[in-house]
Amino acid sequence: MDRQALMQEQSLASPVPVPTLSAAARRRQLKEKLIAGLVTAVAFTGIAALVLILIFVAKEAMGLFTDPHARQEASLSKMFLPQVTRPGRPATFVWQPVSSVPKVSMIPLFIGTLKTTLVSMFVAVPLGVFGALFAAEFAPRRLREVLKPTIELLAGIPSVVLGFFALMVMASFVQDFFGLESRLNAVLAGLGLALAIVPVIFTVSEDALTAVPRSYREASLALGATPWETAWKVVLPAAAPGILAACVLGFGRAIGETMIVLMASGNAAIVSARLGDSVRSLSATIAAEMGEVVVGSPHYSLLFFIGVELFAFTFVLNMFATSWTRKVMKRLTGGAG
């Protein structure tokens, strides 16, 4: 049966004609589809940006593996294994990428980054988590409403201002207080970093704590527990994965933070266990040395390689943190969220 006959039969069966879209409606529909397509395409930008960051930072670092000169000057073993820098001396880890014989050990930079990060976590985790516990559980409503925006304000201070504050105001005080040899050191940089990550830890912890359902608290209080017992033994454990995620996020932020460490750490690549020594971090090394480096040289590729490392560290930490927060929110909202 051809189309005409079919239509005829249909029109015989029902007097109402088959509704067809007018030309204007079809145009409108097409337009809607185009707009939806455009919005979807633009939404790819976020994914594209992340991928492009990895590709283009890694691309500039590739010189280390493709260029024979760079491969010889900055091989992976030279970056990560102890090297004999002068004949007859024991093998050591030295970062001196611009001396006549470049020494490119990453170990001093790792140690420096770890030292400043650990100091900052040691200060920021208790402050941030306890502060959040206070805001979520103990503070009167009025006080909480002031406390949160105030700490958001601290989060808004540019890191270069925190670096300035550490360098100009805290440095002498910290040096005298701890009796340290060098004015700029890991303790100072760590304290400066703590200022930057306390708001992160506070905000995320506070979110996790307030997401704990009221019924948990009411049940605990009904069983005769005091408010602090409820906070400490019920609310805090329930929010623990979220708080852990907050700390991991803070850790990632501390590893990548640049300006504070650049200004307050002393920028000396020293391998030592003492927190009072000057240090050089991965991020500060990039910031300090990229300005004077020859494009395409082994040193240049090396700095981009540090960028890849930083990207990889923070990426992994972020994945952990976000999956943990998602898990805790799911559990607390009974899988509905």
Added chain:
Amino acid sequence: MKHTTRKAVGLALTSLTGLAAFVIVAVLALILLDVFRGGAANVTWAFLTQPPSDGMMGGGIFPAIFGTAALTLLMTLAVMPVGVLTALYLHEYAPPNSRMARWVRVAVANLAGVPSVVFGLFGLGFFILFVGKGLDRALGYEEMHWAQPGILWAALTLAVLTLPVVIVSTEEALRAVPLDHRTASLALGATQSQTLVRVVLPGALPGILTGAVLAISRGAGEVAPILFTGAAYFLPDLPTHLNSQFMHLGYHTYVLATQSPDVEATRPLLYATVLVLLMLTFALNLVAVIIRSRTRRKAASAGH
């Protein structure tokens, strides 16, 4: 445990957590107080309107203020359309449980955690050495024209950095627009895009503005990403082209604090610069907080 002990432990814990909160606020106050005391006397009209002089030991910071403003303006123009459209996709267009939307969210969350200095490397590697070089080749420039640090590349780098801020706050704003408004509009025969443009976006506008303001305040203070994408140590002239280098308040602070030949002589200027930068970011943050609390109150009262 005896009742009194329980009470004592409770009091101790409450005060300990209170102390933590107090310390955070006290440090903030200390920073503000110190910067204000050190800088207030030196923020004069001349300081705000003159270029630096005497090898940055005197004069003002006008080029740095101008550069920061121009940079953040360009950044905002770049980031807002992309950020708002992405949020529209996530909240209005993506099918529920869409895999693509989940990927976008994961990417945005990770983008927020990428260290700022890595953005600087990205700006150098992608915008300057890839896009810039490509442009120069395509346009037939003999010398470097686009393949060099400049304000456009720095602004685009910052736009990528602040993208998550805009997306997250826009999505929050879209969530605050009641579903009834959408269904009412659709029921009247409006198409989805008409509904978005005439109903949803106006309703979400305060939240979107909050996002823009937060992005600006974040972008205005970031120094690490512009270190190698366009910020200049000292420029007597204002940037005139998209590929000009520029002075910047944050970078100027860094330079004055770390590379000054005479720390004591530059200290007043340094403090004044920090005060201007801090007031700028605080003013922006305050605006964001105010818009946000106002819209929340309005949403709360509209819900009942």
